Amino acid sequence: QVTLKESGPVLVKTTETLTLTCTVSGFSLSNAKMGVSWIRQSPGKALEWLSHISSNDEKSYSTSLKSRLTVSKDTSKSQVVLTMTNMDPADTATYYCARLTRGYGDAFDFWGQGTLVTVSS
Amino acid sequence: DIQLTQSPSFVSASVGDRVTITCRASRDVKSWLAWYRQKPGKAPELLIYTTSTLQRGVPSRFSGSGSGTSFTLTISSLQPEDFATYYCQQAYSFPLFTFGLGTKVDVK
Numbered sequence: 685q686v687t688l689k690e691s692g693p694v695l696v697k698t699t700e701t702l703t704l705t706c707t708v709s710g711f712s713l714s715n716a717k718m719g720v721s722w723i724r725q726s727p728g729k730a731l732e733w734l735s736h737i738s739s740n741d742e743k744s745y746s747t748s749l750k751s752r753l754t755v756s757k758d759t760s761k762s763q764v765v766l767t768m769t770n771m772d773p774a775d776t777a778t779y780y781c782a783r784l785t786r787g788y789g790d791a792f793d794f795w796g797q798g799t800l801v802t803v804s805s
Numbered sequence: 806d807i808q809l810t811q812s813p814s815f816v817s818a819s820v821g822d823r824v825t826i827t828c829r830a831s832r833d834v835k836s837w838l839a840w841y842r843q844k845p846g847k848a849p850e851l852l853i854y855t856t857s858t859l860q861r862g863v864p865s866r867f868s869g870s871g872s873g874t875s876f877t878l879t880i881s882s883l884q885p886e887d888f889a890t891y892y893c894q895q896a897y898s899f900p901l902f903t904f905g906l907g908t909k910v911d912v913k
Contacts, residue, residue, distance in 0.1 A: 719900070721902065723904075730892065730904060730905070730906040730907045731841075731843075731849065731892055731894075731904040731907070732904065733894075733901075733902040733903065733904060736900045736901075736902070738900060742900060744900035744901055746901075747806055747901075780848055780849075782848075788854055788855075788858075789836075789837065789839055789854025789855035789858060789896060790837060790839075790854075790896030790899050791839035791851050791854035791855075791860075791894065791896060792839075792841075792849070792851060792894070793851050793854075793860065795848040795849060795850070796848065797848055798848055
């Protein structure tokens, strides 16, 4: 079955760089119909889309965070990696990775459980 | 960027009630709109995509309608597991995406 699982540090300091890994199973990152996005949710707040990587390695970023984000994938390891530079307490959030399947409304049909990242000064 | 505005922000309802949530887009997104339910402490789950297509396994009490800039999610008979927060999401600007700010459905 399809699963996604986020991993990374629980706690980072202000100005540090965050690196998160999404490990997927049950599908291939090279499948032309598949892509993976990163989405975050600050405590008590709404979902915020951050970044997407498609099977052909096309990458996209949130307009407001573009300068701080980098996404990449390692198809052989079934992993998608997100880095976010210059972390701030306002970046404290649960970070999710989610699969998007083209041809199904470009919606996120499977999600990881999320990983809570706290930024402390 | 396309903005999505959900209304209301909060709904108080009882089991068995009919609940309607609206999502308005800042510009035409055709039918590229999805809905998610997020239970407390859990990841969101996809309910509906392309405005009105029910995701596999989603109960038929959920329905979606609309087009262009105005969309609606309807729960025909609210169940205990439906007390949650609901989000709309546009995919018209793929590979850039937007979520609405959410509508919380709680117990009256």
